[in-house]
Amino acid sequence: MATKTRDAAAEKLPLDQILAGDCIDIMNSLPEGSVDLIFADPPYNLQLKGSLHRPDNSAVDAVTDHWDQFASFAAYDSFTRAWLKAARRLLKPDGAIWVIGSYHNIFRVGAALQDAGYWVLNDVIWRKSNPMPNFKGKRLTNAHETMIWASKAETSKYTFNYEALKALNEGIQMRSDWVLPICTGHERLKDANGDKAHPTQKPESLLHRVIVGSTNPGDVVLDPFFGTGTTGAVSKMLGRHFIGIEREESYRKVATARLDKVRKLDASALETSTSKRSEPRVPFGQLVERGMLRPGEMLVSPRGKAAKVRVDGSLVSAEHRGSIHQVGALLEGAPSCNGWTYWQFKRDGQLIPIDILRQQIRTEMARDA
Amino acid sequence: MATKTRDAAAEKLPLDQILAGDCIDIMNSLPEGSVDLIFADPPYNLQLKGSLHRPDNSAVDAVTDHWDQFASFAAYDSFTRAWLKAARRLLKPDGAIWVIGSYHNIFRVGAALQDAGYWVLNDVIWRKSNPMPNFKGKRLTNAHETMIWASKAETSKYTFNYEALKALNEGIQMRSDWVLPICTGHERLKDANGDKAHPTQKPESLLHRVIVGSTNPGDVVLDPFFGTGTTGAVSKMLGRHFIGIEREESYRKVATARLDKVRKLDASALETSTSKRSEPRVPFGQLVERGMLRPGEMLVSPRGKAAKVRVDGSLVSAEHRGSIHQVGALLEGAPSCNGWTYWQFKRDGQLIPIDILRQQIRTEMARDA
DNA sequence: TGGATGCGTGAATCTCGAA
């Protein structure tokens, strides 16, 4: 707590600094039970092989840095278990940890956390509003990353600022899925050449929510994979202490310059809420998946043209196939057509516009948001 | 594929049935390499202690069934590794699996999948539009569950109906986070007392998306934790075969009654949008042979580069010669080039993409088939 | 100054069949 007298162990901490070196060695050199929160963004072990090009033939700048290379799952596990053990020793009894990862590594991290005695509180999904698409159409767009929030032990009285997060979420309980954009634009740090300074810089909005939700002012937040220092920047801004550990000198240099520019906020730290209150998009396919329309059912146009609904939410008429908009446009010989207002379905002998069903879904969405 | 002759192993399968007993024993009794897809909703090992009450003091009906009780993580791991091994043996070489879970078990399941040799394709978040709130305000609202989609091996040519899922999502490629409501209302099966028949019944919309996206009509879908048979119901409706395995008689009974009521959709509703990859290959030389392009005629690129058509269907420019793709790539200095969409020819002063000619041939082929 | 247009890019396990 902010008001609590700092204990002896914490007094020996090198606060608000970036420590150079291997995170396991350095964590082992710091006093036991001294840190309130750990935020860790470890290597994901992506195991990328060849190169990848966009449809326009430009090359994707992939994460191929040496620090993300591991010989095997076993090697990655052994690294993971070692740093998680060192991290747990550092935590105060009521401390907690956040770890972020992708499907490449997060299952291994999660199992190691549980095996080490941490107690998982939530898994939190960062849903990216602007992810990189899947260029080859071979998988789903990888549009999220996973964070695990765990206390040091099952009995820990971890910090959770329920009301603060609820306030951040317009008065509604914060959920386990967070929609936030990736780090781009001015926030993305560049090196002297104008290239990105770090391949995986996290957005400050993500750390903002983590730190507001699970620390108090004056707390100590340690990041063993500091990179360009997002954790430090947000901690400093929010009046928390940080300790960064980073092996690579180039990252430390960028982080130091960044942290020098950060000013602690006075009082009301408001999230840059991107509340574009436009109506949410409802794919027509959801009406089929949710059983509101039956695959095989016929839709009818105002002038009596008909088309059949297929399981993937596309339509097929005598001569055309495609989306509700495409088939409508083709049947009318029009350049475009709003399928939502064009098509109707039959219930109890009545013709009903399909837009009614979309309204039902939107009403649910608004109620449940 | 639906039209492919079923192989010997698959012919011995007990299709469209619910098998009674332990899933590991039963899977081991079925023929190796015979199943296209496995969907598994294993016990979550929730480790619930005590009871939970809502703010109004009503009790939350928690999952406390005996089948969800495990003595330790080690016991749960050993169970998980055993059924995943039996499941992998059953899969065809190009088969795939989906497993759904929560933070209690999904990390252990994911690590076990990777260790067993499965190849993770995506982790998919089922984002619940109407989750149960966190009554105590001690954690984030647990508003999602995680599914892991993995192929049998890294080299598997898994089924992925990219275009169908894109159609379900109104023309934008499907992401790894799916917003769907939980199973309520009349879809939620009740027992004779009017209580819910199964504590964790999954919504059909979720299975619809899984099955449309990763199987073809006629495929065999196995569910080793069948419960009340959502996987079977959706498989049957979508013209896939199912095999259910369920230990508890009460669930089998409910599932049987449910499946009897399901009708298979007619074939035209089952058709989905397909990708160009599945269309027949047309050699460029055919355009010349058929007189659609004259030997000696010039093709033009979007940026005005030109090449001459030769009698054998190769191109020659000032500096390069080769296929339409090779010459395009060389002229652009690109690693590759789709000549079909790159080159244009001239008719009546208009520039027309050569892909139009390929479309004409494909339309003829479809009509004559 | 403002709107339209175009370009660049982000933690990516990203083709496939024939020879």
Added chain:
DNA sequence: TTTCGAGATTCACGCATCC
């Protein structure tokens, strides 16, 4: 098993440029 070559494939933004 490896090699070769045809040819399929992208969404949301920020920012710069150009009328």
